[in-house]
Amino acid sequence: MKKKREFVVVLLFLVFVYFFLASFFNSSSASSSSFKSRSRGNGDGFNIQEKKTGTNGDGLFFSSKNNNNKDNNKDNEENLRALEEIFLEEESQSSVSADPLDLQFLGLQSSLGGASSSCKFQFEIASWRETRLFFALHPECRHLDKCESELPSQTTLSKQVFDSGGGGGSSVDSRDEKNEMIIKHSTYVKRFDEDLRYAHMATIAKMKDERMILLYQAAPAAKKDVDGSDGGGGDDGNGGGDGGDATYYEYKLATEGLQDQHIEYTQSKDLEGKRWTPPVKLPIYNDAAVWSPVVHIDNNQVYVFYSESTGCKKAIPCKPPQCPKGEVCEVDSHAEMCHHTPKSLWVPGGDIKYIKSIGDPAENKWTKAVTILSQDEGGGIPKVIANSLIVMKKTGHWVLPYWREQQNAIEDGTCTRKPEFKGSSGPDCRWNKRSRCMTGAQPFSGVLVSENRGKTWQPRGQITQSNTSLIEGSIAELNDGRIIQVFRTRVGCLYKSYSKDEGKSWTEPEPMPVPNPNSKVFLMRLEPNGELLLAFNNMKNQYRSRRGATKCRACRTHLHVAISRDGDGNEWETIARLEDEIGYEAPRIHYPYMAQKDASSVLVAYTRFYLGKRKGLTSLDQGVKVAEIDLKSIV
Structure with a gap:
């Protein structure tokens, strides 16, 4: 009874404060001050630098902009009903949170008075209560609630849980015999060794003789000379090591974007993908890092598409912003930019190119590279690819997904750090100054289409979404001839869009009930019936409710496969788990790519590696893997 009385008092106080604030806002002509500090305060709530702020006395804070439209009684009742619903649910669970709600920080574009919000909301950092309140206040945005859905499973698969931290080995808590029957084998194609500490972005396809070919981007280990200087460019790694005695160095973690990042390929020795030939470096005569190979087989000709960096390297502020403890502050718009490390890293993407095999790929003879989309086109923004090309059944046209991605970058060789690392030298490189590498061009996703089997290409589509970036799109043709494209996002779930004219136009992107x-991820059409198969990491960001949270080490561990049989990719259910692993130092088991071997089997290529130095430098359980999925009991 005591808790109930307390709740009634709180609710009455909320009603009083709400109507007081609504009346105050309607009568005021002054606009609210801008929200300049996006940070958590002293632990009691967020620092909301705004004069018009209301509180219900129970940890619920809400900020409001001046609203020119007067609130009516109906809007007030609906908003109060929404707030009451959340408090009633929390009261029933005895879990009333002291964490304040801050809707303006999260991007709610209207006051609690009821104006439309256009569904802009920062779901990636919203707490559960803030998300619930947003949907309660804005039912027109209810379609976004799919991001909060759980993916159903075809079976009652119990999860294999591995402890990868501290114990020196992995222990299995439970086993699932049904899943083990679906996963026929899981094999390393290439393990990390002393010469190679980075392999990623695998692609796989079946050749005419039914053997498989697999490619990935790779980089060698960085070397540290005996005198302590980095021959390879610091902890980020590099493929160099020019100075010092090469006998005395220790291997360090490599990373992506190194100067000698290249593409390697291998072929299976059997039809199941259990045994593979030693990897061979693809003879691409490049001036910078090459990225994300995509393999396509046309008759017996092997095409390898990839992107090559062009003149732009990663950049950071020469002098990082000084923020009070616990705050997240933005970089000064006039700050100078420096290369990411003294031996700087290339940004992903640039020109999209391809080469073709001459004769048997085992002979490693290839044509010269052909550029199909230049970085200079469309404003000079880098272009990137990651997933497979499809051939349209009716027209035979080739469709390759790509996206345009702008990272903080400066031109190669400019703005290098001074020896004391306190400033920069070279041309004026202000953070907000447009340049060859920071052109201000609009990022978006689309497709490249060839109507003559790869001879000429044209870009189509400009797919964007206001809540999140849409990158690394994966496409499949539906039975009715439409193309579905699914995207990686920052908001906790996949998004999808459809085209009925081979990529010329696309539907408004919408969320899918699939965690991301x-x-x-990788999407493919299964033959002969057209079911859709999806390989993905079946987990949300565990820390998405924390302000300023960046990475979740355990998020890319649950690599699962799901199927959709409805013809549109609306309904999905999990059918197999490739790997599950959690723990203090969980690896990244991610970036899947699939190829159908026959009507009853699919091969999945993916990469597995540790981010931390302790296991990243020592574990042999890292590299490029291939698993075979048995479809007989599924399709």
Whole structure:
């Protein structure tokens, strides 16, 4: 009874404060001050630098902009009913949170008075209560609630849980015999070794003789000379090591974007993908890092599409912003930019190119590279690819998904750090100054289409979404001839869009009830019936309710496969788990790519590696893997 009385008092106080604030806002002509500090305060709530702020006395804070439209009684009743619903649910669970709600910080574009919000909301950092309140106040945005859905499972698969931290080995808590029957084998194609500490972005396809070919981007280990200087460019790694005695160095973690990042390929020795030939470096004569190979087989000709960096390297502020403890502050718009490390890293993407095999790929003879989309086109923004090309059944046209991605970058060789690392030298490189590498061009996703089997190409589509970036799109043709494209996002779930004219126009992107921890997925059409198969990391960001949260180490561990049989990709259910692993130092098991071997089997290529140095430098359980999925009991 005591808790109930307290709740009634709180609710009455809320009603009083709400109507007081609504009356105050309607009568005031002064606009609210801008929200300049996006940070958590002293632990009691967020620092909301705004004069018009109301509180219900129970940890619920809400900020409001001046609203020119007067609130009516109906709007007030609906808003109060929404707030009451949340408090009633929390009261029933005895879990009333002391964490304040801050809707303006999260991007709610209207006051609690009821104006339309256009569904802009920062779901990636919203707490559960803030998300519930947003949907309660804005039922027109209810379609976004799909991001909060759980993916159903075809079976009652119990999860294999591995402890990868501290114990020196992995222990299995439970086993699932049904899942083990679906996963026929899981094999390393290439393990990390002393010469190679980075392999990623695998692609796989079946050749005419039914063997498989697999490619990935790779980089060697960085070397540290005996005198302590980095021959390879610091902890980020590099493929160099020019100075010092090469006998005395220790291997360090490599990373992506190194100067000698290249593409390697291998072929299976059997039809199941259990045994593979030693990897061979693809003879691409490049001036910078090459990225994300995509393999396509046309008759017996092997095409390898990829992107090559063009003149732009990663950049950071020369002098990082000084923020009070616990705050997240933005970089000064006039700050100078420096290369990411003294031996700087290339940004992903640039020109999209391809090469073709001459004769048997095992002979490693290839044509010269052909550029199909230049970085200079469309404003000079880098272009990137990651997932497979499809051939349209009716027209035979080739369709390759791509996206345009702008990262903080400066031109190669400019703004290098001074020896004391306190400033920069070279041309004026202000943070907000447009340049060859920061052109201000609009990022978006689309497709490249060839109507003559790869001879000429044209870009189509400009797919964007206001709530999140849409990158690393993966496409499949539906039975009715439409194309579905699914995207990696930052908001906790996948998004999708459809085209009925081979990529010329696309539907408004919409969320899918499939979790996505900001990681690449792969979509494919199964033959002969046209079911859709999806490989993905089946987890949200565990820390998405924390302000300023960046990465979740365990988010890219649950690599699962799901199927959709409804013809549109609306309904999905999990059918297999490739790997599950959690723990203090969980690896990244991610970036899947699939190829159908026959009517009853699919091969999945993916990468597995540790981010931390302790296991990243020592574990042999890292590299490129291939698993075979048995479809007989599924399709």
